[in-house]
Amino acid sequence: MPAVRKVLVVGAGTAGTATAICLAAGGVEVDLIDALPDVGALGSGITLQGNALRVLRELGVWERLRLLGYGFDSIGFRAPTPQAPLVAEVNDSRTGGPDLPAAFGTYRPVLARLLVDRAAEAGARVRFGTTFTAIDQDGDGAEVTLTDGSTGRYDLVVGADGIRSAVRRAIGIELTTRDIGIEIWRVVAPRPASVTRTEIINGGPAYIAGYCPTGPDSLYAYLAEPPRHRGDLTPAETVDVVRELAGSYGGPWERIRESVGDPSRINFARFQTHILDAPWHRGRAVVIGDAAHVAPPTLAQGAAMSLEDASVLGDLLLEHETVDDQLWEAFTTRRLERVRTVVGASVQMCQWLLDGIRGDVPGLHNRVAAAVSHRA
Template sequence: MTAVSKVAIAGAGVAGLAAAIQLAKAGVEVDVFEAKPELSALGSGITLQGNALRVFDALGAWDDIRAAGYPFVGLNLRAPGPGAPVVAALPDAKPGGPDYPSTMGMPRPALARILLEHAERAGANVRFGAKVTWLVQDDDEVEVFVDGRPAGVYDLVIGADGLNSQVRELIGIDTKPEPTGMGIWRSFVSRPAEVESTELYYGGPVYIAGYTPTGDDTMYAFLVEKAQDRFGVGDEEATRIMLEESRAYDGPWNSIRADLEAGAHANYTWFTKHLVEEPWNRGRVVLIGDAAHSCPPTIAQGAAQGLEDALVLTELLTQHDSLDDDLWTSFHERRLPRAKAVVDASVQLGQWQIDGDRDADVGGLQFRIAQLMAQPV
């Protein structure tokens, strides 16, 4: 017996689809409402740490994701300037444990497609162009309104609708993402054969320049700069800015610039931070993923934390007989400290860059988080 028999999920991102897969596999009736008109994913690529891969295995999606991505070990640090020499090769850490690669890069659209296929195969009903606009709940149920019209009555609503969560607002939580002072340019480009893992360049005109392989022939490149108002910039100007800011970086960046000059698209976002304090639920409505917490991608744990939220929540929902205080206490005890540790560490790593703190223990902090993530959630 499960604590719920019918669940609505707002948002068809990584966390929402992971929750849909697990609940549908357990025989729960699941409706996913996604405001976007079709499956899409902003950005070009995604870095997935081992603890994310461990969740994909629990979902039954690991084989498909492994085939679509590029697993690798280690992290190289390069210096800006001629030749871009490797100045450090950091040792492998396996935050998912010994059974999984330490890290994997893959195209975001491929990840979204695989998770959607698994959710629908498990029996979840996914509706696009359907925004949750109102909720009415009592002690026993929640009525969901989509685009202003009644859409159904549910035992539970999961708000997995991202940074600017409508569900978060509807249940009266006023915590919102705040800019951290950094912005990032990203572009999806071809992968030179010499790039076999993530490589980061510190120094030069931006805080961080880097790239991550996402496939045999692809990778995504990024430049992290001081946050600026870049959101009205057109495609050609975006490419020009990324080209100019990358000229201090040699090595594989020469191939990246060739792709940008040939028309590779550049996109821009700001880094944000927020953490909803306990509880993440209001009655029979609960937040997970970016709706509950966000952080800069300085340790690439954003997606992993949303996946862990979904895994823990669905495990509790399928093991308990009722949606009671014990369930919510267990959920928050297992998720809030871990998510907070990731948010705090990710923000600290970025702040050290902003402050120019050359004595900061970057490697030590990254290692401590990797060790924490290696412990099963």
Template sequence: MTPPRTVLVVGGGAAGNAVTILLRRAGIAVDLVEAKDDWNATAGSGITLQGNALRVLRELGVWEQVQASGFAFGSVGITAPDGTVLHVQRDLRTGGDDLPATLGMQRPRLQGILIEAVRASGARVRLGTRAESLVQDGDGVDVRFTDGTAGRYDLVIAADGLGSTTRAAIGITAKPEPTGMAIWRVAAPRPAGVVRTDLAYGGPAYIAGYCPTSDTTLYAYVVEANRDRAAIPPESYADEMLRLARSYGGFWPEITAHITDPAEVNYTWFDRLLVEGSWHRGRVVLVGDAAHCCPPTLAQGAALSLEDAWVLTQMLTGAGTWDDALLQAYYERRVGRVRPVVEASVQLGQWQLDGVRDADVPGLMGRTMTMLRELP
């Protein structure tokens, strides 16, 4: 009898949790290690999930919980800095007509739902643990962990994010690069009139926007040119975001009234990454932000990561042999979809940095989102 296959998943974010759930459903033994003791259960303010992300969450069996926890909508508004609505555009349903076009939710709630599903799957989870060394041969990977234990696996899936140490450990030298923009984010109560994402272009920031995340909450953000993070004291974060946000009208005065605690404000640079050539070395393969990331201008980061998990699991469970050809085919299948999203996301920001006034923003967004309606 052939022994059951074993997989190590490194990283417990969206991609790592998703691939763990799907592999366990297929009867594959999975160990998941996550460096953070709290499993990132409280990190982040909000997240915008397009239909193609919701499609994968439905495959994971968590769509009902996500739907009940978030706020679904089907359009985006463009406003002047004073809050005047200039245009309302219906969103394309990239997950199919039976799912909302977009759903906003609190990021910790999404992580909590995925954590519950991983626990229920029967995967063995260890928190506060990293993969310290990986030694491969033709049949598997020997891994030593920071807690002093060791294990042998048929495959290692690196889902340890943008700063992936696993990516570097297997000799992939690609690193994330800043795009020149940065974003301030905060969670706040939802004014009753906020029923979709609204975006204001111009004013003191490149973009000022918000997204409803439940019946009672939203997350708001302002985008500016990136600055030296070391020169911005964390205790000034609320003041820095207020300085940019208080000039905007419409619902913004209600939102800015709640930007008071610097510990609740998040500041992040926009980065881009696309690992070229392959996303694996031997029996170690990358998924999610470890392989690619893009600015949130199209709100596709989590969606692409979830798709990676879904596609990789389909290919692994449908193959008799896990070899180089299979993992290269995974890369080839994904890169043709991921590259245009990364490039479009970066281009949308670059047009703003360059002050291009006649850029075909609707056309680029429309072409990209139409492509994403197709199954990954």
């Protein structure tokens, strides 16, 4: 019998929906709630590494997703000159196994919708526009009050509610999130036929100018730069900023720049990071995904780490008969060092950019690939 019979998952993002799928498919009663009024995801692209695809296949999502994105097995590097010639190409590691692409680009809202639909299909009760106001724990579970005034008793509460997790605060975990000192603009654009993989330019006015195909006719492009302290920008001004940055780069960037015009297809964010030391639980509540760890996107492993958290937590809750110290020790053993490796390497990549140092990027990539190539 599973260690839990009824679970509340707070947050219907990647970590939360994956947890709901794992547990509901295993016969656990799952309530999945999210404060947003509907399926929410930033309207930009996402790169999923092979280890993320491995979990998505286990969740029953990959076969649907693979038709709605673009897979590839290498990375190209171009020079920061007007012609942007290709200076290197590297075969990427197939961290999910030989039968999955090394990497896969798709549109974030597409992935979000597939995961929510699969959670409902597995039997989870999904409620948007709902969150909690109180979590009152005892030795056997938690009584949770929701914003609609209803209450429910759960064997476990899973906080998968993001970088500013309300569950984390409610259960008394303090965690400081640090700004890295890099800002990123992401834009959805048509895909030139020449773009068949991620390609990156290091240098110029941005630390990184890159793009990733997300489908037969689409890509997302990104420009990571130092903080400019521009203040609040109007939608038209955001278009001007992205077009100006993109105008410094050649090759496919010329076509990408021409297509930038709709501010609703532009997303701005700051690189941030934190990592929670063990334990990630307090009593009968646990935090996972971005609520526990955030890696800047330099290695494109954020979604993979969230998916792995959910998979490991689901496995343990279904395999063990009780929620006890042995279960949490097994969770820590399988997650903490792996996450530390990925977050540390992602932050190191940022630090090299900030310091203007040409670090051992291939060596770092290889170390991370070796760490995540086996199932979590």
